[in-house]
Amino acid sequence: MAASSAALSLPKVFRPVLGLGRSGNPAKVTGGSMLHATVILVTPPPAKYGGRHTVTLIPGDGIGPELLNHVRELFRFSCVPVDFEVVNVNSSVATEDDIHNAITAIRRNGVALKGNIETNHNMPPSHKSRNNLLRTSLDLFANMMHCQSLPGVQTRHKNIDIIIIRENTEGEYSSLEHESVSGVVESLKIITRYNSLRIADYAFRLAREKGRRRVTAVHKANIMKLADGLFLQCCKEVASGYPDIQFDSMIVDNTTMQLVSKPHQFDVMVMPNLYGNVVSNVCAGLVGGPGLVPGANYGTNYAVFETATRNTGKSIADKNIANPTAMLLASCLMLDHLRLHDYANMIRGAVLTTMNETRLHTADIGGQGTTSEVVQSVMKNIQSGGPLTTEQI
Amino acid sequence: MAGNAWRSTVSRVVGAMKSQASHPRTFSRGLQTVTLIPGDGIGPEISTAVMKIFEAAKAPIQWEERNVTAIKGPGGKWMIPTEAKDSMDKSKIGLKGPLKTPIAAGHPSMNLLLRKTFDLYANVRPCVSIEGYKTPYTDVDLVTIRENTEGEYSGIEHVIVDGVVQSIKLITEEASQRIAEYAFEYARNNQRASVTAVHKANIMRMSDGLFLRKCREVAENFKDIKFTEMYLDTVCLNMVQDPTQFDVLVMPNLYGDILSDLCAGLIGGLGVTPSGNIGANGVAIFESVHGTAPDIAGKDLANPTALLLSAVMMLRHMGLHGQAKKIETACFDTIRDKKVLTKDLGGNSKCSEFTGEICRRVQDME
Numbered sequence: 001m002a003a004s005s006a007a008l009s010l011p012k013v014f015r016p017v018l019g020l021g022r023s024g025n026p027a028k029v030t031g032g033s034m035l036h037a038t039v040i041l042v043t044p045p046p047a048k049y050g051g052r053h054t055v056t057l058i059p060g061d062g063i064g065p066e067l068l069n070h071v072r073e074l075f076r077f078s079c080v081p082v083d084f085e086v087v088n089v090n091s092s093v094a095t096e097d098d099i100h101n102a103i104t105a106i107r108r109n110g111v112a113l114k115g116n117i118e119t120n121h122n123m124p125p126s127h128k129s130r131n132n133l134l135r136t137s138l139d140l141f142a143n144m145m146h147c148q149s150l151p152g153v154q155t156r157h158k159n160i161d162i163i164i165i166r167e168n169t170e171g172e173y174s175s176l177e178h179e180s181v182s183g184v185v186e187s188l189k190i191i192t193r194y195n196s197l198r199i200a201d202y203a204f205r206l207a208r209e210k211g212r213r214r215v216t217a218v219h220k221a222n223i224m225k226l227a228d229g230l231f232l233q234c235c236k237e238v239a240s241g242y243p244d245i246q247f248d249s250m251i252v253d254n255t256t257m258q259l260v261s262k263p264h265q266f267d268v269m270v271m272p273n274l275y276g277n278v279v280s281n282v283c284a285g286l287v288g289g290p291g292l293v294p295g296a297n298y299g300t301n302y303a304v305f306e307t308a309t310r311n312t313g314k315s316i317a318d319k320n321i322a323n324p325t326a327m328l329l330a331s332c333l334m335l336d337h338l339r340l341h342d343y344a345n346m347i348r349g350a351v352l353t354t355m356n357e358t359r360l361h362t363a364d365i366g367g368q369g370t371t372s373e374v375v376q377s378v379m380k381n382i383q384s385g386g387p388l389t390t391e392q393i
Numbered sequence: 394m395a396g397n398a399w400r401s402t403v404s405r406v407v408g409a410m411k412s413q414a415s416h417p418r419t420f421s422r423g424l425q426t427v428t429l430i431p432g433d434g435i436g437p438e439i440s441t442a443v444m445k446i447f448e449a450a451k452a453p454i455q456w457e458e459r460n461v462t463a464i465k466g467p468g469g470k471w472m473i474p475t476e477a478k479d480s481m482d483k484s485k486i487g488l489k490g491p492l493k494t495p496i497a498a499g500h501p502s503m504n505l506l507l508r509k510t511f512d513l514y515a516n517v518r519p520c521v522s523i524e525g526y527k528t529p530y531t532d533v534d535l536v537t538i539r540e541n542t543e544g545e546y547s548g549i550e551h552v553i554v555d556g557v558v559q560s561i562k563l564i565t566e567e568a569s570q571r572i573a574e575y576a577f578e579y580a581r582n583n584q585r586a587s588v589t590a591v592h593k594a595n596i597m598r599m600s601d602g603l604f605l606r607k608c609r610e611v612a613e614n615f616k617d618i619k620f621t622e623m624y625l626d627t628v629c630l631n632m633v634q635d636p637t638q639f640d641v642l643v644m645p646n647l648y649g650d651i652l653s654d655l656c657a658g659l660i661g662g663l664g665v666t667p668s669g670n671i672g673a674n675g676v677a678i679f680e681s682v683h684g685t686a687p688d689i690a691g692k693d694l695a696n697p698t699a700l701l702l703s704a705v706m707m708l709r710h711m712g713l714h715g716q717a718k719k720i721e722t723a724c725f726d727t728i729r730d731k732k733v734l735t736k737d738l739g740g741n742s743k744c745s746e747f748t749g750e751i752c753r754r755v756q757d758m759e
Contacts, residue, residue, distance in 0.1 A: 119595040121595045121602065125598040125599045127598075128598075129595055129596055132596060156529035157529065172545075172562070172597065173596050175596070175597075175598075177597065177598065177600055183565055183567070183603075184563065184564075184565045184566070185563070185565070185600045187562040187564070187597050187600040188559050188560070188561060188562075189560040189561075189562060190559050191558045191560070192556055192557045192558070193555075193556035194556065220647075220650075223545075223546050224545070224546075224550065224560050226550040226552060226558045226560065227558045227559070227560035230558050252650075252651055253650050253651050253653075253654035253655075254654065256629075256655040256658060257654045257655060257657060257662065257663075258658070259633075259658070260529075260530070260633055260655060260658040260659055261528065261529075261661075261662065274647075277593075277626050278625065278626065278629050278651055281626040281629040281630040282629045282632075282633055284630055285629065285630045285631070285632070285633030285634045286633055289630070289634060290630060309626065
């Protein structure tokens, strides 16, 4: 009750997010001196229509459609109370109607699961990346990726456990470019205090929640003194408010060097957009490849889940050899976000048990299994361990 | 069809002729002068080590030692001392040790100054796994060629309003053309099979798009070398899983910085990685990219491998392949043997002992 009255006194813009009285768990509010960067933990939208959630599904291109079909099949099998609203985005047309429809659908439902939408970089610059448009329109400012070594997968480095938090909306991905003189192109990298404080706060809060000891900011402030300097300064300011968590910083080229030689020194890492792209791909490679790691994009009001390295996988599409693990684990992250923890843990456990069997490994992790075999095995694990499924009913 | 074949033959011959012209004067008799910049910290001791090894190998090199501490020239602009500049302009080849970056000296970093003075537009870093220095990655054999003058490191930044900063990434047609041409020529001269352009044109459509377009245009003139393009994130992902699939990589400044250090990490770090900077007018400066290590300076503990391998790269650039192979083999054999290794390589010998061992091997090879 005290919490709800505190929440009611908040500025009006934050009220619709809180969903008070329904899920019974009002969002936590960060206080402190940073009034401008007060971030509220996202409360999932209230379940509609008799306890079933509606989630937007964007199949995307390449392996997206087939993997998301498997997710739907698995959810139906496990009686997960989630209905998918499918919105197709055609990446080859020049108009942006499709992606705007998708964005409207996500605004309506609050949560989405998506495959990667291909960007043909040979088209004129006015044809922007659809994925980027989605992220910036919905202000999904934080990309979170948890890289964990899976016991059944052979990699050069063992027991890696790194959380990477990447600023998702600005930085080098601002898409602001112009050709001032013929043959000279300028691309602008924008860093703002507001977004840097926001992402740093998100990182520290996440670290505290998950009991992590250290946050490392990755930057290149020795060269980009103003831009990355501002980012680093914001991280330091936020760090001072979390004395229980150790904060240090590292230059991005040294970071990549350390990642391939001594990855165990890293705990939680926070960084601007482009470095996040590089570091997250390096870490995904370290734990076994793009088929194993899920990623999540969080904003204040919306959350979108996908694979961490955002690959379309055009070359392996429709061949039944793609690794469904990343997409299945992403759907588990989505279920956690919707507070359906039991279902999330059930599916996650089944997926990890399947990963332990080398015979079921797909080609990207050195095996010869097919996608459908992996999904069948996951369903079998759920059936033997979990609550009643459609087949038993 | 025949016309195409004839055209490609002509372009190949022209390319070969051009590459011969861009080689500095190779001396079959007589000595080639090289400007040596020992640097700070462990710089002087590793430079002495390299000079000793070259003497043992009887390499036809005459060293001219110069200092490059910045001085304020007429008009208030910081520049390198005139003796250093003249020496380099004459010899066209330089070997540089690590330079200290001053914090509050008022002048920019020395590396930046050298880069601007000699227009060092290409940074070349060959990364080859060293047998005997074990890392989780074996059989790495790739070269990163990084555009060194523009891109994200143009240094143009503004505060738009309080709390909003913009940093400008500059990509120009000429610089992209120049680096692409250098990459393909390097591939041809060193018998490399393919060149991969690394970019992020899906997001930075115009800037990386321009870079990519130029690479494609240059690739047309080098039909004997396979050209591919790959996104930066895909390269990073594949590099840590299987680095053997890469050959020569060419890319703009920031990606080059990150990737070249990533590749250095694969083979064992900056202490064993050579590096070369190619400039306009045939100038080339080879350097070790590690720091000055002030804590071990003067104690005869330093590892001269990075500077030595850079010197070997320099010999190859000058066309002295036989000498280069001899010194390189001696160095790798010493490391593989594991009997005389410096502390960072896992042993506990002194720098002089390590150097002595390599000299002995080189002399034995005569």
